[in-house]
Amino acid sequence: MKISSALLMIYFKSLLLCLILLFLQHHTFGQKFKKIEKEIKEGDDMPNAYEQPNKGNDKSTANALSEIIGTILFNFPKESDLQQIYGQPIKLSKYTYSGGEDARYTRIKEQQKTLSWDLQANYFFENKNVQGIQVFTRFQFMPKLSIDVDYSGLREKTENEGNFYLDFFHANLSYHRLAFTRFDLWVGTGFTSIWIGENYTGWNFNLGSEIYIVKPVSLFTNWYFGGIEEINFTQGSSDLKVYINRLQVFAGYQYYKLGSVRIHGPRGGIGFSL
Numbered sequence: 001m002k003i004s005s006a007l008l009m010i011y012f013k014s015l016l017l018c019l020i021l022l023f024l025q026h027h028t029f030g031q032k033f034k035k036i037e038k039e040i041k042e043g044d045d046m047p048n049a050y051e052q053p054n055k056g057n058d059k060s061t062a063n064a065l066s067e068i069i070g071t072i073l074f075n076f077p078k079e080s081d082l083q084q085i086y087g088q089p090i091k092l093s094k095y096t097y098s099g100g101e102d103a104r105y106t107r108i109k110e111q112q113k114t115l116s117w118d119l120q121a122n123y124f125f126e127n128k129n130v131q132g133i134q135v136f137t138r139f140q141f142m143p144k145l146s147i148d149v150d151y152s153g154l155r156e157k158t159e160n161e162g163n164f165y166l167d168f169f170h171a172n173l174s175y176h177r178l179a180f181t182r183f184d185l186w187v188g189t190g191f192t193s194i195w196i197g198e199n200y201t202g203w204n205f206n207l208g209s210e211i212y213i214v215k216p217v218s219l220f221t222n223w224y225f226g227g228i229e230e231i232n233f234t235q236g237s238s239d240l241k242v243y244i245n246r247l248q249v250f251a252g253y254q255y256y257k258l259g260s261v262r263i264h265g266p267r268g269g270i271g272f273s274l
Contacts, residue, residue: 010221015126025134027234032130032164032261032263033126033138033154033156033164033165033166034161034164035259035260035261036166036196036258036259036261037164037196037197039231039258039259039260039261040194040196040200040228040229040231040258040259041197041198041229046112046267048217054055054153063219064124065267068213088107088108088109089107089144090105090106090107090143090179090180090181091105091106091112091113091114092104092105092106092112092114092115092116092140092143093105093106093111093113094111094112094113095116095243095245095246096212096216096218096243096248096255096273097212097215097216097243097271098111098245099111100215101181101182101215102181102182103181103182103184103212103215103218104116104179104184104210104212105143105179105180105181105184106181107181114141114142115139115140115141116138116139116140116273117137117138117139117140117273118136118137118140118271118272118273118274119135119136119137119271119272120135120136120137120248120250120269120270120271120272121133121134121135121136121269121270121271122134122250122254122267122268122270123150123266123267123268123269124154124254124265124266125266126263126264126265127263127265127267128157129156129158130154130155130156130157130263130265131154131155132152132154132155132166133152133153134150134151134152134237134254134267134269135150135151136148136149136150136151136172136222136271137149140176141247143176143179144174144175144176144177144179145173145174145175145176146173146174146186147171147172147173147174147190148170148171148172148173148174148178148190148206149169149170149171149172150168150169150170150172150222150224150235151167151168151169151170152166152167152168152169152235152256153165153166153167153261154166154167154168154233154256160175165193165195165196166194166195166196166258167193167194168192168193168233168235168256169192169193169194169195170190170191170192170204170206170224170235171190171191172188172190172191172204172206173188173189174186174188174206174208175187175188176188179210181212182207182211182212183209183210183211183212184210184212185208185209186206186207186208186209187205187206187207188205188206188207188208189204189205189206190203190204190205190206191203191205192224192226192228192231194225194228194231194258200228200229201228202226202227202228202229203226203227204224204225204226205224205225205226206222206223206224206225207222207223207225208220208221208222208223209221210241215243215257216242216243216244216245217241217242217243218240218241219238219239219240219241220237220238220239220240220241220250220252221237221238221239222236222237223235223237224236225238228258231258231259232257232258232259233256233257233258234255234257235255235256235257235258235261236254236255237252237253237254237255237267238252238253239251239252239253239267240252246271246272246273246274247270248270248271248272248273249268249269249270249271250268250269250270250271251266251267251268251269252266252267252268253265253266253267254267
């Protein structure tokens with residue numbers, strides 16, 4: 001009987017602890033967007049991931065990114081060299097995997113086209129309080145250059161203060177440095193606008209890639225880095241995609257970091273190509 005009472009007491013205390021943790025977690029979620037707005041307005045002295053040196057390394061993250069970009073831009077074969085090897089220039093495919101094993105790009109004349117337009121949308125879920133949508137579109141007017149536009153609209157529900165909203169907008173010019181039949185890697189830069197109570201603007205740097213593993217599957221990742229009102233932001237996603245003719249379905253992971261606040265979770269969506 002004493003043992004049963006002791007176990008019951010342990011169970012009760014464990015349940016109470018779980019309820020307290022859930023309450024604290026819910027309270028923290030309810031402060032996320034409000035904290036972001038406060039940090040932007042006050043211009044808090046946030047840790048700058050692109051200026052502070054890494055521990056055990058005398059180079060900052062900014063220098064590391066510069067080295068990566070330098071390697072991408074200058075240490076890989078140029079398209080003119082590859083054209084001499086393969087005998088045909090790389091061009092856009094009619095749509096991804098339209099030519100069999102070749103994916104977004106092809107060297108087969110019959111499968112080539114001049115322009116490409118992609119549109120995709122997805123739903124993002126962190127928890128019952130923080131959810132949102134993202135829309136990404138790409139207009140590629142030659143194999144090496146594209147105009148990319150990305151929009152995210154997030155909503156945070158709170159019990160006492162209603163809903164808070166956070167919107168990201170990026171418009172970039174991207175250079176597809178490595179445009180191969182089974183691999184695409186791009187670097188870009190452009191304009192960023194963030195709405196949270198007020199509108200804030202800045203610039204971003206973009207890095208992304210897509211690996212076409214096997215028809216009809218690919219691994220896609222796309223990341224933005226920048227600064228707004230003296231605080232840094234990072235936005236990125238990684239997906240597993242499946243292409244069905246001009247249609248694509250995907251599922252993966254979405255990540256946002258603005259100042260000291262992180263928002264992340266699973267996502268899933270659909271898109272198409274013209």
